[in-house]
Amino acid sequence: xxxxxxxxxxxxxxxAVALPRLLHQLAQQRGIILEIIVVDGGSTDxxxxxxxxxxxxxxxxxxxxxxxxNVGAQAARAPWLLFLHADTLPCGAxxxxxxxxxxxxxxxxxxxxxxxxxxxxxxxRNGLLYRYMQEKTATHRPYxxxxxxxxxxxxxxxxxxxxxxTRLAFLEDQRFAATLQQRGEWLLLPGHLVTSARRFExxxxxxxxxxxxxxxxxxxxxxxxxxxxxxRVYQAQSATERLLLTPYFRCLRAIMADICWRESWLxxxxxxxxxxxxxxxxxxxxxxxxxPWLGPGRYPATRFxxxxxxxxxxxxxxxxxxxxxxxxYTMGVLAPWYRWRERSQLHKNKD
Numbered sequence: 001x002x003x004x005x006x007x008x009x010x011x012x013x014x015x016a017v018a019l020p021r022l023l024h025q026l027a028q029q030r031g032i033i034l035e036i037i038v039v040d041g042g043s044t045d046x047x048x049x050x051x052x053x054x055x056x057x058x059x060x061x062x063x064x065x066x067x068x069x070n071v072g073a074q075a076a077r078a079p080w081l082l083f084l085h086a087d088t089l090p091c092g093a094x095x096x097x098x099x100x101x102x103x104x105x106x107x108x109x110x111x112x113x114x115x116x117x118x119x120x121x122x123x124x125r126n127g128l129l130y131r132y133m134q135e136k137t138a139t140h141r142p143y144x145x146x147x148x149x150x151x152x153x154x155x156x157x158x159x160x161x162x163x164x165x166t167r168l169a170f171l172e173d174q175r176f177a178a179t180l181q182q183r184g185e186w187l188l189l190p191g192h193l194v195t196s197a198r199r200f201e202x203x204x205x206x207x208x209x210x211x212x213x214x215x216x217x218x219x220x221x222x223x224x225x226x227x228x229x230x231x232r233v234y235q236a237q238s239a240t241e242r243l244l245l246t247p248y249f250r251c252l253r254a255i256m257a258d259i260c261w262r263e264s265w266l267x268x269x270x271x272x273x274x275x276x277x278x279x280x281x282x283x284x285x286x287x288x289x290x291x292p293w294l295g296p297g298r299y300p301a302t303r304f305x306x307x308x309x310x311x312x313x314x315x316x317x318x319x320x321x322x323x324x325x326x327x328x329y330t331m332g333v334l335a336p337w338y339r340w341r342e343r344s345q346l347h348k349n350k351d
Contacts, residue, residue: 004035006100007076007155008084010056011068012038015086016045018196023054025089031097035078039068065147066164066172073158081158083151087196088117090150095191099152102189110161110184112177113152114145119197126205130197132288133209140186141280143216147173148195153180168227171219203243210334214248221270225255244342249335265323272323276313280305 008026012019019038026036038051041063048058061071069083080100090096103113116138119130136144145151151173161179164172180186200208218226230251256264283305287294294300313322 002033004078005033006080006082006096007035007037007072007078008082008096009069009072009076010036010038010051010084010086011041011065011072012043012047012051012086013041013063014043014045014047016043016047016050018087019047020050020054022084022086022089023051023056027054028093029090029096030093032094032100034096035076037072037076039072041065041068064166064169064172066166066169069172070163070166073155073163076155079155081153081155083147085148085150085195087198088148088150089194090191091194092191098191099189102187103152103154106187110157110180111153111187112157112180112184113187113189114149115189116192117149118192118194119200120194121197122201126200128289129205129209130200131291132285135288135291136281136284138188139284140181140188142178142181143174143220143278145173145177145186148193150189150193151176152189157184171215174216174219202241207243207245207338211243211245211248214252217271217274220274221267223255223267226251229255245338246335246342249331249338253331253335268323268327269319271326272319272321275322275326276318279309279313283309 010019010022023036026034036051036054036056037059038048038056039059039061040048040051041061048060051058057075059071059075061068072083073081080103082096082099092098099113099115103111114137117134119134121130137149157180161176161183163176165175166172177186197205230248280302283301284299286301287299290301312318
């Protein structure tokens, strides 16, 4: 067998429905020799058998996407690695060849590549939210690069950066993206990937997005107790169900009750700093809302944020005021609203 140009590493756990479609799409790639490595984390379905039937190399690992992808990277033979989720598909027949060629233009530099995303949906609901998330994947701002976008990197660079952090069963992509950003840069690769919106559709799109924001805030302020105490903070795709936010708000309230008020306030101030740093997203959202009138590629509201708004609020007082607003909105508005809403839905289901 000729030496592969690119090793594609796919972590799976009960992905028998999505996996064949991905492997079929990868077989259509042209102009590049692929090594496909499927790393199974203990599937109870026929994911490993389906992978072998499509010519993929199957490895086994403890469950956990970071752990599984590290195992695949250790076994990979190609000079380039692409970490791809089972429900994410390339679109063009030469897309992966073009992506490797783009990164090859930067020899000697610490670079990684990611694709923009398009969500594959079964319904037209929440179209604006999906448009917003799709456009965000084409940026390089902090916390916008994740594993759904397909992470492409030279094998030597991946190992030099230490691979994926496996301290948590998730967020390994965010940690790795931040590590690479500190040492080099991310490039947007040509073409886009189509990824399934199934988690958003099953759990509830807006509810999932709110929980994602809470998770990122807790991750950035390093409140590890949230991840040890929060109930099932991230479920495997096969185990997803309608998402309830009330248990997570209760978890936050319990953590606040267990620590002194001063320490609790300092955590909320850190959240304030995080929200201020991410305030560009509100302006970016309005650019997406106005996209039919602005046309593609224009972001006047985001430019206004970067040039004028951000310098005005990125200071201690801004963070403190934001902390008060975020605390009031989260615990005084969102938490009661979702408690009432979810309780009402529970009673309705019983009736």
